[in-house]
Amino acid sequence: MELISLSPWDLALAALLVLAVAGCSLATRLGIARDLIIAAVRTAAQLALVGLVLEVVFARGDLIWVAAMALVMLLLAGREAAARQKRRFTGGWSFGAGTLAMFLSSFVTTILALLVIIRVRPWYEPQYAIPLLGMLLGNTMTGIALGMDRLTQGAWDRRAVVETKLALGSTADEAINDLKRESMRAGMIPMLNAMAAAGIISLPGMMTGQILAGSPPWEAVKYQILIMFLIAAGTGFGTMAAVWLGARRLFDERDRLRLDRLK
Amino acid sequence: MLRVEGLQVRHVGPASFSVSAGECVGLSGPSGSGKTLLLRAIADLEAHDGQCLLDGTAAHAMPPSQWRGQVGYLAAESAWWHDTVAPHFPNHTPDNLADLGFKPEVMQWSVARLSTGERQRLALLRLLAGKPRVLLLDEPTANLDAGNSRAMEGVLARYQSEQNAALLWVAHDTDQLKRVATRSTTLSTGGQLTWN
DSSP: OOOOOOOHHHHHHHHHHHHHHHHHHHHTTOSOHHHHHHHHHHHHHHHHHHHHHHHHHHHHOOHHHHHHHHHHHHHHHHHHHHHTOSSOBGGGHHHHHHHHHHIIIIIHHHHHIIIIIIOOSSTTOHHHHHHHHHHHHHHHHHHHHHHHHHHHHHHHHTHHHHHHHHHTTOOHHHHHHHHHHHHHHHHHHHHHHHHHHBTTTBOOHHHHHHHHTTOOHHHHHHHHHHHHHHHHHHHHHHHHHHHHHHHHHTBOTTOOBOGGGBO | OEEEEEEEETTEEEEEEEEOTTOEEEEEOOTTSSHHHHHHHHTTOSOOEEEEEETTEEGGGSOHHHHHHHEEEEOSSOOOOSSBSGGGSSSOOOTTTGGGTOOGGGGGSBGGGSOHHHHHHHHHHHHHHTOOSEEEEESTTTTOOHHHHHHHHHHHHHHHHHTTOEEEEEOSOHHHHHHHOSEEEEEOTTSOEEEO
């Protein structure tokens, strides 16, 4: 089966559908026409830009280009994870903890997959490295954002409980333990749901893409299973690391709850 | 037993005083003068300058959990995290339930059913169960009627003498402080202590 290349005209037809929805929204005063158009334009512009960059990176194929791309992706994911938290740490700690946790989990998992599982040569081959890392970062980012959001919001709301435990002689670890576990769970639930629903309720995007691109379904399925497991590992370790770092930052060296470190 | 040296937290202090074993010191002052802040700083829940010592050992010379286990702070509003009362008392049912008008069944009650006053009385028993040597009490009888207030004073007086504990008792009610405290001090809006 050949990959059918899409012409600009094909995309324009799809864009007409979006315009049609926007038109209906205007007619029924849903009030999302403007947001819809902006989002559609953003999608097209962002993806076109990424396409251009990927063309360059794929053409060069050097480690330095792949590493530079990976770094930019990491920093953008770190910023996005921090932006999704309602109560952030001051002084860039939310960004720092999230980015560090993502680096540890996503990069290690991706490199492990490239070196040991897929065994592609060279191991940084952008065709494999970039999409893998992208999918891991995207999912880990969600987990970290949810976990950290639950942690900081929970500490804010349950200040009295945490401080009462401290006043009764608990250590900071003991006082925050319940909340820590709750936050880790909150960060991992989307990943659990995605694994449980895979194939039954939804055909995962990557698998669909591979099938559209002409891969035999069975090959696509194997890659999708691999990706799901990598995402589970990346999100799990990333969320645990971020929540652990965040919980440490909530207390000072005398185990005092420092909500002044939250915005 | 408890010595406070040059304690300063935000607008409060510097404050220096000590509370001996078996003594109860009363602390009053207008709302917003920082009485709670002062107690929290002594319990090391609030970052502060100066230092607090227990029998000559500074707070920072021991792990914070050990300090707070010995210098027990009772907040004005109690906090609860389990569904029922019992799991908040990890060791055993306190033997002084009856002194505050509770039957043993109270341990099985759901926390959501308790009134503010019941929670306040149980919070004191929860604190005393850890046998702290110093008690920092933030308006311990604020939500109680006269009868329960007296019962609470009785339980505290007995703990003070039996355990030879040092008490620092914050109250708006100066009559109560006259009853329970051996001496009293007032915190001004400027954050300075005046001894009466």
